[in-house]
Amino acid sequence: MKDLYLIGAAPGWLIGLISLGAAALLVQQFFALRQRLPLGQTTFLIFLRACVYAVLLFFLFGPALIDKRVSKLRRPLTLLIDSSQSMGFPARAKNTPGDKPGQSRLDLVREKLQGGKDPLIQRLNRDYDLRVISFGTSLDPIAPGGIANLKAQAPGSRLLELVQTAARDGGAQSGIVVFSDGITNGERKSLDGAPPLPVPVFTVGVGESEGFTDVRIAKLGAPEFAFRGREFKIDLTIQASGMKGKSVPLFFNRGKNLITTRTVAIDADSFEQKVTLSFTPKELGTHGFSVSIPAQPGEQITQNNHKDFKVDVQRDKIRVLTLSGSPSWNYRFLRMAMKQDPLIELVSFVFLRTPMDTVDVPESQLSLIPFPIDDIFLEELKNFDVVFFDDFSYRAYFNPVYLERVRDFVRDGGGLAMLGGSRSFDSGGYGDSALREVLPVELDGKGNYQSQTTVSAALSATGKVHPVTRLLPEPKSNEEAWSKLPALTGLNQVRGVRGETLITAGGDGLPTAAPLLVVGRFGKGRTLALLSDDAWRWNFIAVGNRETPQNHLKLVRQAVRWLAQEPSFEQVQLHPIASAQPG
């Protein structure tokens, strides 16, 4: 509908004056034209001019055309439809005449909303601004026509929490209509004590609560991470209906491996029991776990019998494995350094006897244990963070193929340290083994071990800033501490260095800057070579010199942390920002 309005562009008195002026002008022009033209032509011309003046005057009144369109606004209405798995239950426990076979609770909702000649959903859509939302553990808006394709597969139903959310976040609306079977496994069991809902809520119940057979794992509380070697617990709630008097097994698996099983005795029609299970992880990394109850005879829904979860297993200690070729003072003081460190968990094997040694008593009178080669290299190696080869040669004890496992262990992120001696590096046959490419020094089979010499340690340029050799925070004091360390008496000579030399060896008869402590990287792992079996002297001889043994202890502990890639031992570089000005 359109209306014309004169809103007045010029004041009325001005329009009146202009009208009078125009009339006077027309009279004056009439008499002027009459003197030259006949009366008929004069009258016609004056009429035309009068029309022009009239149009001009009309626009001075400010004409406006207003178009009015009127439409009727509909108020919002929200339909919440439960799509949790329980809505897939049969609508009734026992069929009654007129029921469609196999009709689920969700089918019943669909029938009520979409059935008939003039379906309810269409009528509601006409009268309201209709919003249809399916819900399970979250709210998922769908088109009104999408109800036909809705499936009951949400893993749970947070009924009351989501009704509150829909009422709070939906703004001004006529109300909320909830279609649900009322089974909820959210935190909230009632709205008592909760703030009043800002909109009216109408509920439409579907299904029956009596007569169903179902057992389910309703709730699961599991940690997101756990520590290796320490027990963690999971809490779960078992619910059952219609299974009074039965017992069901509960399985707890890691991947496909069964960890433990429990039997749950169901002693009520509406049964609920909390169960706590525990597990001590031995391997690092993210592991998949599951708890499950086998499908029971007559059970209507089996999808809720199973729950998966993942736990990230981290380490709380650095696990170190040492293999020592024989009892030695180096082992004694290495052990002391590690055993006194609460962050290090040490597992050590000392080869007390070689195949060349004979014994004078039966094996049963010896405390020697067999070295578990397969267990260590094929199974357990991955559970260690750092491996030390302490003056140890594999040749008398196992096939070099096992060293390939050590190589793979380092490539995958493990730490490897080789300490010198007459059974290490080239003298231990490692030039022909898989560790040749792993170690930070170059082996060619010709390097030998030199004993009863004098080896003094000197920090290299890299060693001055490396976290392994930082005995004292102040660089000058650190250099001084290194210069005061007692001399060693043994040195393994190698062809060259592949990694970074942190400490060089000085002494008579030694090549200039012979490497003494070298670090390197292989794959994702780190390696360290200490080319002497005498590092214990940095501890005990220092004590005899009335110096501190802490420098040796600190060196060992820092080496272990660096090899294990402890975050606090990562090197960082600070670069100044060129454009930044102080202040």
Add this chain to the structure above:
Amino acid sequence: MNRRQFIRLISQGLLGAGLVPRLAFAGQPNEKRPLQFVFAQIKYRGGDWNPHPLSVTPLMEELMARTSVEPATVRHDIMLTDRDLFNYPFLYLTGKYEFEPFSQEEVETLRRFLSYGGFLLIDDALGQQGYGFDKAVRREMQRVFPGNEFKRLPSGHAALRSYYLLRRIGGVRIVSPNLEGINVGNSTPVVYCQNDLGGAWERDQLGKWTNACTPGGEGQRKDAFHLGINLILYAMTENYKEDLIHVPFIRKRLTR
């Protein structure tokens, strides 16, 4: 020539013929072979610090034959005031008679030595409790660790399981069926035997045993060697045999 030297010699002969990989015995000549253990004996003033001058070599030969340790075959004699004392973390103190008190410097040095990782084996060659050497040793160790007295080592102590599973303590005579020790922290850096271990180890230049062991005879001597080896390995591995990985094996063998 001992057994190990003999095998080396044969192997080096094979090495020349190219039958054994070159590195298999790339060791040093005997006089410069790497030594992992030196048996150091304390010299002191007064009394008799050296009642069995030939006792150590047989023990070292036994140690070499039975274990992977490469020891020096001759002992090193040392005084507590020597500058290189801490080069020898294993010390042996023996004697028959009462000796002069240690100087205060020697007491402090020994305390420092034992507190930071050193080990002391005390062996009473006289075997008279409360007299002679025993009296002097208890007096001096009280000065080294005041208030920390000798205690009997339990049968499950790591020193009795470090190599052999020992049920008996050998020696020339069985004055005491148990060892005594002084504990510092979790370890026992001082072990005291009153059965004259050195006398049981000693052999003369012709290879004959110097002293008869009574009443157990050669079995008792064998026990003395076993104890010597165990104590050396204990000094070098500390409580290694108490690590969890060893416990079930040892328990199984002891219950057979």
